[in-house]
Amino acid sequence: MKMYVYKMIIALLFSTAVFAQETVYPAKPYAGLLFIKNAIVHVGNGQVLENVTIQVNNGKIEKIGKDLPIPMDDVKVFDVKGHHVYPGLILSGSLLGLVEVNSVRATIDHTEIGNFNPSIRSIVAYNTDSKVINTLRSNGILLANITPQGGLISGSSSVVQLDAWNYEDAAYKLDNGIHLNMPSLLVRPNASGGGPAVPAVDPVKKSLEDIEGIKAFFREAQAYSNETKHTATNLKYEAVKGLFNKSQKLFVHCDIVKEMLVAVDFAKDFGMDVVIVGGSESYQLAPLLKANNIAVILNQMHSLPTLADDDVDQPYKAATALQQAGVLYAINDEDGQTRGRNLPFNAGTAAAYGITKEQALQAITLNAATILGIGDRTGSLEPGKDANIVVSEGDILDMRTSIITHAFIQGRLIDLTDKHKQLYERYKQKYDIK
DSSP states (O other), rough: OOOHHHHHHHHHHHHHHHHHHOOOOOOOOOOOOEEEEEEEESSSSEEEEEEEEEETTTTTEEEEETTOOOOOOOSSSEEOOTOEEEEEEEEEEOOOTTOOTTTTTGGGBBBOEEEEEBTTTGGGOOOOOOHHHHHTTTTTTEEEEEEOBBBSSSEEEEEEEOOOSSSSEEEEEEEEEEEEOOOOOOOOOTTSSSOSSSSSSHHHHHHHHHHHHHHHHHHHHHHHOOOOSSOOOOOOOOOHHHHHHHHEEEEEEEOOOHHHHHHHHHHHHHHHOOEEOOOOTGGGHHHHHHHTTTTEEESSSSOOOSSSSSSSSHHHHHHHHHHHHHHHHHOOOOOOTTTTHHHHHHHHHHHHHTHHHHHHHHTHHHHHHHHHHHHHTSSSTTTTTBOOOOEHHHHHHHHTTEEEEEEEEEEEEEOOHHHOOOOHHHHHHHHHHH
């Protein structure tokens, strides 16, 4: 009994250390005019505007141009001469706010029991007090698509803005898509060298059976959606109604060609808007994906190729192949170590392997916004869109020069303090470093 009490005390102390919050508060709304002048503006759609002024009114971009008149009234003016101004970067898929410490089970809330969980909503588990959030903002990432995991159909994702008191405040677009984990159709050799040479159950056969089960679920859900009146409410079928009227997208997590061909069949058979998530071999199917209007989220640039006979630099070149084929794609960072912070540098790697820097920027701004269904509100610096703006001393895609000085979410100047910076300042003091 005493040992149990001691363990509980230690666990409580650890959890307190994990969740203790620094004094960084969400910014208050700013009403009125705000100007960012003398800026080098990277619009996000491929355009670059030199020495212009951005006029923001009540959180929306109102005008962009040279020599815009700035009233002498009580307005906020930021002179960013020589600095680069970008749309807020968008993380297309993340466990942000669902996982705090990977090795501590009590801080993990991304998976539900069972294979079919379309009614699970990731947004209600999103923790706005996560310390990881502020480290992303310091790299210019202002929005993220929070995605569930586990099973065959994991549930719905939602887009959040990264400066909020609670998940209701954070919500930017609710339940924008349903996430499907494609059963693996890749047979891998037994890496351990032990155990039976042949598995007791053929894994590919099992995966094909699972795929048929998914199709049966969607057929039943489609029939339910077509009914004008229901004798009983089915929460799982209700949750995927948006797939059939295209108010939601089906995000299919898969990498190899065979699995992506199944995803294409889903698009054809059920008339869904499908997005491939992962898609490390999507370059092989680029014309087919283009023909079927299927978008791709490239999850991880800094990785080895999927198959042994792929070029070792294939993950770096995948964006170029999709760009040349006209496929709508976004670049992501799903690395469990960097937790999304390397998003701009993943795009920078893609720019070093064939696409232009503005195309790489578009893959983490406007393209990502379009795929996530928020392209009418954000993703580029254009009049009428939310003022989600990042100011950097240098190239935001370059790790050496990307130094974020200001960030605005819906016109609110947010605090760029994070735990990393606080620890840096703490130990500068300890060791009297000037």
